Amino acid sequence: MPDGATNTGIGASVKRVEDKRFLTGKGNYVDDINRPGQTYAYILRSPHAHAKINSIDTSAAKSASGVVAVFTGEDMQVGSIPCGWQVDSADGTPMREPGHPALAQGKVRYVGDQVAIVIADTLDQAKDAAEKINVDYTPLKAVVDLRDALADTTLVHDEIETNISYDWAIGDKAEVDAVFDGAAHVTKMDIVNNRLIPNAMEPRAAIGDFDRASGEYTLYTTTQNPHVIRLLMGAFVLSIPEHKLRVVAPDVGGGFGSKIFHYAEEAITTWAAGQIARPIKWTAERSESFITDAHGRDHLSHAELALDANGKFLGLRVETAANMGAYLSTFASAVPTYLHATLLAGVYTTPVIYCNIKAVFTNTVPVDAYRGAGRPEASYLLERLVDRAARETGLDQVDIRRRNFIPSDAFPYQTPVALAYDSGDYEATLSSALKLAEVDGFAARKAEAAGRGKKRGLGYSTYIEACGVAPSAVAGALGARAGLYESAEVRVHPTGSVTVFTGSHSHGQGHETTFAQLVSDQLGIPIENVDISHGDTGKVQFGMGTYGSRSLAVGGEAIVKATDKIISKAKKIAAHVLEASAEDIEFAGGNFTVAGTDRSMAFGEVALTAYVPHNFPHEELEPGLDETAFYDPANFTFPGGCHICEVEVDPDTGTVEVVSFTAVDDVGRVINPMIVEGQVHGGVAQGIGQALLEGCSYDEDGQLLTGSFMDYAMPRAHNLPSFKVATEETLCAHNSLGVKGCGEVGAIGSPPAVINAVVDALADMGVTDVAMPATPQTVWRAIQTAKS
Amino acid sequence: MPTVSMTVNGKAVSGEVESRTLLVQFIREHLELTGTHVGCDTSQCGACVVHVNGEVAKSCTMLAVQAEGANVTTIEGLANGDDLHPMQEAFRNNHGLQCGFCTPGMVMTAVDLANKNKNPSEQQIREGLEGNICRCTGYHNIVKSVAEGARNMGG
Structure with a gap:
């Protein structure tokens, strides 16, 4: 705990406020909610990756037992599900953005595409009736592989006459090419960032409700950003004005990005509830989640790094094809461009960079942000390339990184790919990680492992990410169709307790604790006197939600701004009562004191005065103590750090064991170290999952082969070690808390560390690359190929 | 019916x-x-x-x-009124949960594991949790929680 920290204030590992309800089964997730008169929905989905719908016969289903209604795309004529970010191609033309219907309109474009909704008194009745729907399809050739899609021989959307949504670039290609022409060494790699399925443990769910008397719709949904859903669904899809649409996101069981997006089922259940004037509950089965939750990653890149004779990076050029799936999901277009290409400087001084991104439609589930969103793809590409460059030039893995680090005295640092880093100390996180990982003893451990027939390897990743999204003006200039500020209302009650309404949303991050710590610390009141309210557009003024590690850096700052307003007003009230000037009032430890005197009012007394304003500066102030603030950040924040992975590979079976994983991250100021460590653990586990276990696989007809937990390898307890986690702190230079964000660092930094370790273990067998996920089969094949 | x-x-x-x-x-x-x-x-x-x-x-x-x-x-039958079961308390104490969705099943499995093995090793805990998936915690703090919970259950 830092000096001066209280046991509940900033820097304290306060136990979580949320835990008791979750541990006793009293959580309130969407599927736990039941509305009076509720019906149940089953959504009939396409079994084909690509097909024309000739006709849909719902007559038998409509007359089945318990069925209330059946609707198809023909019935549901509403707006298209929008994409939230417009990216323009290098030639200035806007991205191609084909219509994205909630219920299919004449064609289906991936296995899982919504075809009809069956609503009945019970879920079993809805499922039984769905079997009676006869859809006459003409199956069409599907395009699944990115390379095939680029050839444009089979089109996902006929009307745009290509599968490429946009062909975007950053950097001056001619300038970069010239640098390559004069380079002492060029390292080249083809790099695949494997497609992942997010799999938050709570399947998505939605309850649409409609009050005929007031004309008001309510949607209970598993979202990370209820106000964003209200905006996208209300304004673009269903044409329901905000004051007639309430969106509630109660306890949400994990998101990892997959619950940011506006999904068709939200619009379908809300719209249909209006049609039948009864609540409708839909809950995904896990098999349904696999084929409908937006997938993540799926980049195919060719990358080249130019170096001088001293191992200094001279230039980087990257060509990436990014899979969008069948439609542009909410943030899909921004992921490979503004969250990936702009991160390609990494922590290095590479002076010139060119990156071209082709966003490609395929007959697969839409692909969008998944924990890290673009930055894991960037860090993997860059750190694999650096690892390879070191091996090719004979430089040590640590040395090549140190030669190229942006020095700690170079901030603010303008990269050649748009971003300006405000603070960081990459040497500090590297040297701390080297110690924590006990790298000095590695040679002995490797020799010992060799004695057991195991190949031991060490892999590094020194990464950066950009989060705290985002300065609205910058985001807007880059095509964002929304602002990316956050809002907070700090409502002080008459007896001095406080409710904070935040536009951030907690789905595992522990905001009810961290934000309460913050407010308790700012206002000098006990943490028990602070409640955090979130996730309901009917309660919270506005919000952009939680993703991109933005909650503390943006949402927390909004809370600080609102508490600053509270303190400022409270000082004036105290000054009036204490018959002093407001400038002479000092606020510390929850007391307003006239400087240099013992005349003082406690926070609770000021609150009571604000609401019982008998002795009150009415000519200057309104009664009450309730302030709202919006905070729009001046820049992104830039957490970074060093991850070191140590593996043992069995060369006979290709099995990889992570024997040690060290993460030293700079996430800025830490409010609750316990929660930060937990976030890093979870991110690292997902990163190790990507590197060793998880791989989404489709067959050539577009059928998902990894459609259950029996086929898609989720990390389980025995797949992972305990982690060594620490932080180094440089403060964010542009927010008052100095915070950067910790939610994604684990998933961003870890995959290249793991694969670099596997390659290191097998380097003396001639292996130079191993694809993710490095399953035993993949590793074994890499060994056999190297042998032959 | x-x-x-x-x-x-x-x-x-x-x-x-x-x-x-x-x-x-x-x-x-x-x-x-x-x-x-x-x-x-x-x-x-x-x-x-x-x-x-x-x-x-x-x-x-x-x-x-x-x-x-x-x-x-x-899970609703585990605590004694306001007093958490030692395994629930251990999960709270060690930040063994984040979103809370896997938590009830995880705790129920952990109680059974501790009933059968009073002093489980890290490896035994990890293998014992094979049938429970958590997407949030990376299991690090769950493993710590189960070890502490088992100790406090009288192991």
Whole structure:
């Protein structure tokens, strides 16, 4: 705990406020909610990756037992599900953005595409009736592989006459090419960032409700950003004005990005509830989640790094094809461009960079942000390339990184790919990680492992990410169709307790604790006197939600701004009562004191005065103590750090064991170290999952082969070690808390560390690359190929 | 429709169910005990773990009628009033949960694990949690929680 920290204030590992309800089964997730008169929905989905719908016969289903209604795309004529970010191609033309219907309109474009909704008194009745729907399809050739899609021989959307949504670039290609022409060494790699399925443990769910008397719709949904859903669904899809649409996101069981997006089922259940004037509950089965939750990653890149004779990076050029799936999901277009290409400087001084991104439609589930969103793809590409460059030039893995680090005295640092880093100390996180990982003893451990027939390897990743999204003006200039500020209302009650309404949303991050710590610390009141309210557009003024590690850096700052307003007003009230000037009032430890005197009012007394304003500066102030603030950040924040992975590979079976994983991250100021460590653990586990276990696989007809937990390898307890986690702190230079964000660092930094370790273990067998996920089969094949 | 009767968290309960109704549906929908969760449909994730006659069971893998006459404990039956069970307390103390969705099943599995092994090693805990998936914690703090919970349960 830092000096001066209280046991509940900033820097304290306060136990979580949320835990008791979750541990006793009293959580309130969407599927736990039941509305009076509720019906149940089953959504009939396409079994084909690509097909024309000739006709849909719902007559038998409509007359089945318990069925209330059946609707198809023909019935549901509403707006298209929008994409939230417009990216323009290098030639200035806007991205191609084909219509994205909630219920299919004449064609289906991936296995899982919504075809009809069956609503009945019970879920079993809805499922039984769905079997009676006869859809006459003409199956069409599907395009699944990115390379095939680029050839444009089979089109996902006929009307745009290509599968490429946009062909975007950053950097001056001619300038970069010239640098390559004069380079002492060029390292080249083809790099695949494997497609992942997010799999938050709570399947998505939605309850649409409609009050005929007031004309008001309510949607209970598993979202990370209820106000964003209200905006996208209300304004673009269903044409329901905000004051007639309430969106509630109660306890949400994990998101990892997959619950940011506006999904068709939200619009379908809300719209249909209006049609039948009864609540409708839909809950995904896990098999349904696999084929409908937006997938993540799926980049195919060719990358080249130019170096001088001293191992200094001279230039980087990257060509990436990014899979969008069948439609542009909410943030899909921004992921490979503004969250990936702009991160390609990494922590290095590479002076010139060119990156071209082709966003490609395929007959697969839409692909969008998944924990890290673009930055894991960037860090993997860059750190694999650096690892390879070191091996090719004979430089040590640590040395090549140190030669190229942006020095700690170079901030603010303008990269050649748009971003300006405000603070960081990459040497500090590297040297701390080297110690924590006990790298000095590695040679002995490797020799010992060799004695057991195991190949031991060490892999590094020194990464950066950009989060705290985002300065609205910058985001807007880059095509964002929304602002990316956050809002907070700090409502002080008459007896001095406080409710904070935040536009951030907690789905595992522990905001009810961290934000309460913050407010308790700012206002000098006990943490028990602070409640955090979130996730309901009917309660919270506005919000952009939680993703991109933005909650503390943006949402927390909004809370600080609102508490600053509270303190400022409270000082004036105290000054009036204490018959002093407001400038002479000092606020510390929850007391307003006239400087240099013992005349003082406690926070609770000021609150009571604000609401019982008998002795009150009415000519200057309104009664009450309730302030709202919006905070729009001046820049992104830039957490970074060093991850070191140590593996043992069995060369006979290709099995990889992570024997040690060290993460030293700079996430800025830490409010609750316990929660930060937990976030890093979870991110690292997902990163190790990507590197060793998880791989989404489709067959050539577009059928998902990894459609259950029996086929898609989720990390389980025995797949992972305990982690060594620490932080180094440089403060964010542009927010008052100095915070950067910790939610994604684990998933961003870890995959290249793991694969670099596997390659290191097998380097003396001639292996130079191993694809993710490095399953035993993949590793074994890499060994056999190297042998032959 | 068949009638099923059982004891859940010490209370005798009964209800009419379809023969295809799963135990987890009976618990969540008939008894409105929504602490037991459904995280998958292939008996893989363990969010639905309860105790049936003192043994762990994935309640999505049992029909309600198979629990006829059984003694069932769900997450709601673990604490003693306001006093958390030592395993629940250990999860709180070690930040063994984040979003909370896998937590009920994880805790119920952990209690069973500790009942059978008073002083489990890290490896035994990791292997013992094989049937429960958590996406948030990376298991690091769950493993710590289970070790502490087992100790405090009198191991």
